[in-house]
Amino acid sequence: MSDPTPPESPPQEAPAERELVLELNFVPEWARKPPSATAFFNDRPGRRDGAHRGDPRNDRRDQRGSRPAGARPGAARPGSGGGRAPSGRDRDRPQRPERPPPVRPLPLHVRFLPDDRQIGALIKRIRGNQRAYPLNEIVGLFLSNPDACRVKLESTDPAQRLLQCTVCGMIAFDRHSMDTHLTHEHLADFFDIETRTSEPPTGSFVCVAKCGLSGVLLGPPNHNTYAERVDEVYRTSYAHLPLEEYRRQISTHHDEALIAQWKEESRTQKFFRPKGQPAETPALKWGAAVALFLQKHGPSLVKSTAHASLSVALARQVNHPGLAQTLADAWQWECRTPRALTLAIQGALRGRHLEVFRVGTGTRFVTAVPPVPLDPERAIPSIRSVLTHLRQHPGCTRAQLLTELVPGKTSDDPEAAAILSPLRWLVDRGHIIEFFDGTMAVPLAKP
Ligand SMILES: [Zn+2]
Known part of the structure; x- marks a missing residue:
């Protein structure tokens, strides 16, 4: 298990104003x-492409994108009587997604x-x-x-208090969201997962529901495993989406081949056993495991703050x-x-x-060297000329300084060296400010 809640970063108090x-x-x-503005929250990495942890059926995800052509918003909700055969006209036809209800800031x-x-x-x-x-x-x-x-x-x-996961620091504003997070992220920390094969479901089915994001077959909506299967796929792969938004991605299909495929896939089931328990301890189905996990560990994994x-x-x-x-x-x-x-x-x-x-009354700059004004009249002549020139021509580069103070001299000329050699010392002492782009200026004392 990872570390508990990361320590909060206390706001760092700004020391007393001491701007020069x-x-x-x-x-x-x-x-x-x-x-520049960055709309990163509108580009949340929320569209996880069906990474359904531990589910071998992952590979059958729909290759047509996150909202496939067959997705029928609002179709096949639990208890909605999804066994009804739609008319041939609207069957498997792409429809415009419902507009999600507006959300109010908290x-x-x-x-x-x-x-x-x-x-x-x-x-x-x-x-x-x-x-x-x-x-x-x-x-x-x-x-x-x-x-x-x-x-x-x-x-x-x-x-209204916030809920925070004590394992990873995730926050939620209601218990359902936090339970979904715990199940998605931390269930596997507490349970060993075992895969078993059984007989396929019996009975005749007229349709099968399909997750439009992952392509996973969820079963006939009137089957007794349907609601739990939807909950499982949602919590394990799409918990970052609102539940209603996820449900809008479910579509129903009246395709006999898909129904047969679901029956075959249903033979493989996952079972969960609390970590550390002996092998003879009965393993639980996903729904029971989640209920036990949330009841036993939920309180210690969440804090109200x-x-x-x-x-x-x-x-x-x-x-x-x-x-x-x-x-x-x-x-x-x-x-x-x-x-x-x-x-x-x-x-x-x-x-x-x-x-x-602050430069004048505008831009603020950051440096490791506190600017320290130096009166040119108290400096030796070579330094005095540099300070005076920079005071009159702020924004000079080293090359411009040479051109203007000793025209025609290259940097290896003794006169040029006399100009350049004290510059490092002047910058180190803060008597000259060297900006990030190589331009220079001198700090001036407050009048
Ligand atoms: Zn967490």
Whole structure:
């Protein structure tokens, strides 16, 4: 079993404001670009293509895509009398999928934070050189790589608490969603699975239902195994979808060959025995195993909480429609106005003793070297000329500096060397800021 709930990432308090206002009069074009929105929650990896764990019938999944031509939305629901023969006109005919009902955002406060490991690696890279990087570009890195973030949720309704899996950290907003998650992800941790072969079902059947996502035959809708079989396929392969949405993918077929195929496949059944039990202990069918699993282990695998934190990669697999929509809306908002993520990243950078400074009244930059103004009049002549020139021409590169201070000299010329040699020391001391693109400027003291 994997580790218990990952530790929450506590919001890192930003230390007291200690910005040094730098009167640099250039702001690179790239620094003004807003971070691009990423609709990653609308592109959830939810369309798992029928990876029906432990089921040898997986290979028969429909090759025509996730919504095959034969899928008939709303058909063959348990107890719906699916044995009725449809008219020849609508039989196996593709139909427009029903529009899912609108979902209302939940009473949750959602915040996105940089993942500790990701921001740690970034800080290490910034420390690896002495250059300054634009904060909004750093934030953009996280916005364009959502899996580098964590999401923190807090219920704003005292009567409504979140449920969180203590094994992997997945969250749910109702017991059904959490039970589905537990069954899908953790049942196999507690049961040994055994496959047996038996006689095929007897009786005559007029139709058979088929999962439109995996191609798995579910049986005649009026057969006593049908409801459990639908539940099993749903929970083991499509738990990331709302149940109603999954049911819309089921179609019925009046094909004798398919009915015969289902009978043959029904001979093979899975049985479950609690791990550690002797072989003579009776094995359970799937439904009974799930009921026992949830009753015996469910309480210890789930905690009720007012706030939870989990990786965005995990949050993308949330199967509750309202919860998924709330997360999607929050992410879209963050992409448009990444204020909360910016504050969190800035706090993390400052908490690790990086310097965040503002250029004029605009762009913020991050560096491992605190800018330290140096009065050119107190420097030796070669350094004085460099500082004075950069003050008058912020944004110079090394090559431009040489061209403008010692025209016609190459870098190996003694005059050029006198200009270049102190630059590393000046940058290391923070008397010159070297930006990520090789341009330079000098910090100016507050008036
Ligand atoms: Zn879990």
